[in-house]
Amino acid sequence: MKSLLTICLLATVSSAALADKLAIVGGKVFTGTAQGTLDAATVLIENNKIVSVNTSSSVPEGYTTIDASGKYVTPGLIGAYTQLGLVEVSSSAGTVDASVSSNPVSSTGAAFDVSYAVNPDSSLLAISRVEGITSAVSGISRSDGLFHGLGAVITLSGAADSILKPQAFTAVNVGNNGADSRGGSRAALWVMLNEAISEAMQVSDAAQLSPSSEWHGLNSRADIKALKPVVDGTTPLLMFADRAADIRQVIAFKQRYPKIRVVLVKGMEAWRVADELAAADIPVIIDPEFNLPGSFEQLGATLANASRLEEAGVMVAMGMETHNIRLATQHAGNAVAFGMSWESAMAALTVNPASIFGMSDQLGVLKKGAKADVVVWSGDPLEVTEAPEVVLIDGQQIDMTSRQIKLRDRYQQRAESGETSQYIR
């Protein structure tokens, strides 16, 4: 019993998949820009870019139309902090590139670079993109080093070159986890971090790093090269912390090194220092559903975190998952249930992560010139009962299929026909 919906969607896909000019018409459009959210708007796409978003009901000639009446249209969602492309199965199933143990090339961990590790054929990419996630920030989740290497921004299109931005950020944990592997104390961790950062700032001449020159730094030569864009403010430094006291240290760090683009990640007690974070212009990437004291650094965890940060004027991004990055919309919806505005929750999944990683001219927005990653949803994307019906990446409608959908179809057919399962495709 295939639903009519599925059949309609298939029809839509086949007629529009190859069109260069697309018009998505009649939907409620969240733009992620100053245009806000528009009712019954038209999104025009040419080749792989957005041409315009307007409320005109007429479509210029030559555009193939996708009817989005009664539906929602959003930029493709961005996984704000994931390990997509770096992991297929998390445990007991072979190499996980999101986890790095020590290696002589690096003494502080800054140099490890995931742009060499991303696999565009990972099944997680198709499974996530059919759910409206079209790009993601991907980084190392576990490292023996002080820093968690260099992360990347990737597209989920599955294209051979999936890296939208290599060496897009580096990360450091300044909570319990960071302290545990740095002598077991924040008293050691922060001194090491300050030294590593200061050292990278002091190296101004590439000759200092040549193999023929002597080097006795805390960082390896490769680490220094990796930290340069961080200390000169080109790429952000993600700092993981939950406890208010640790977050105050993060704010103090930002004051010490004002050029560094500091981003707070996890931040369960961020709401307690929300005003200071806003004043220091530090954005926060959170999972708003964390509301339990998993440790003594998370005693203040609450589902009101997101709404309190919004109220203080802190930029919030969401979407910290990997296999289930598709649940970012549910996380955001629960933030709304606990007081966040719908607009800010949508921004947390789109334009805000794009801004944090310096991609907001391309990703997370529907505006002229942006990459045409667009999703047409059956209804409010933050409702758990709604889902994408059409997903465009670079202006191309993707096949709404994945290994999970194929498994479903096989076993639905098996239940009806009783055929031998492995002959059903």
Add this chain to the structure above:
Amino acid sequence: MTINLKQLSLTAACCCALLLSACADDKAEKAEQSPKVTIDKNPFPSQYTPLPGAPTVITGVTILDGIGNKIDNGMVYFADGKIAAVGESLDIPAGATVIDGTGKWVTPGIIDVHSHLGVYPNPSTHSHSDGNEMVKPVTANVWAEHSVWPQDPGFGRALAGGVTALQILPGSANLFGGRSVVLKNVPDRTMQEMKFPDAPYGLKMACGENPKRVYGKKGGPSTRMGNVAGYRQAWADAENYRRAWERYEADYDAGKNPTPPKRDLNLDTLMGVLKDEIRVHMHCYRADEMAVMMDVMKEFGYQIYSFQHGVEAYKIGDLLAENNVCSAMWADWWGFKMEAYDGIRENIPMVHEAGACAIVHSDSDLGIQRLNQEAAKAWSDGRRAGIDISQQEAWIWLSANPAKSLGIFDETGSLEVGKNADLVLWSANPFSTYARADKVYIDGGLAFDLSDPATWPVADFELGQVGEGDIK
């Protein structure tokens, strides 16, 4: 009839001898019979006392009764801890508290069959890790209730999500992980004060990766075939033990003074399963393994009441239905290990459509706070795949089926007259992300009220700490 005297005297002598010997034996054994040894099946009895309640009527509310019916603009009346009436229109009894349910929904309380609250509590320090007795693969002797820390803040969070009862299971490291306990979600000082009165015990068993990973280098099992050998040997030992007790009881009842079998706490539990007093809930992901376990079940004549996780249950919905085994599932978790690689979003509705008993479970201190959303996802994913299930029917996954698998459906799990007044008043349709539990009643007592912070449980651990009494 001529009586042969000689014969008579012989017979009489025989009779006398027989009688005498019988009389003598009787006297001797009666005198020597030790007190009969029996096993106390309830040494940690429930001390649960319901919260005080008042006769209450909720009016103008959308009702999902939990057994497949929906009433728009209906009324629910409960008093003395029980559901007293459910319908479109009721006479409001004098003195009853009246709650305007306009725009709101009422459902039975959610029952989570898979929780580790209390045994893996928050904060999750190593000192609190009390859910897996990882010393040998067969530990049916341990009872989760002896690890439950009632001060786990997770109980209060789950309550705010509409959970009124829950099964606390040991972890899945062992082939036999130990006994489970069913609790009412009214967090108090002691486990006994939360214990669901007279709920049957469960026994946690585990398939697949976990036991072989934990014991692979500690003497085994190190393979799935090793796992199955482990279950079968344990059941065979339990059969032996049961026969020993039956022999003891038969001999004793026959007037003998037999020596009772040596108590074995591990085999006590397994024997309880063979006598259908204790219910097996088995962690199992893969379809092929579940099929093997249902054969083991038949080999030893016990019942598996639920597979836990059943990530591949959708592949064998027909077999689950045939064998009357429930599957307790997530809506969409997958990929964290190899045996979870084939998870799909339509698992729950596909199991339901196959005519098997589907349950939404959490296995998570976060997931347990929004099981209604898990059901909503599964419901909508099913519909998109052409599986047409109504919301009122889908609620069976959250209350009735869990209650049936736990053996407490006579008391709770649906809004039927005479059952415990375990119910949730939702701010909106609970299939919406934006719905919150407005009020949660357990046995008619108001256990949580969103509008009244005084009713938000604060665990001892949270007192005097950052965030005490905050909205959570």
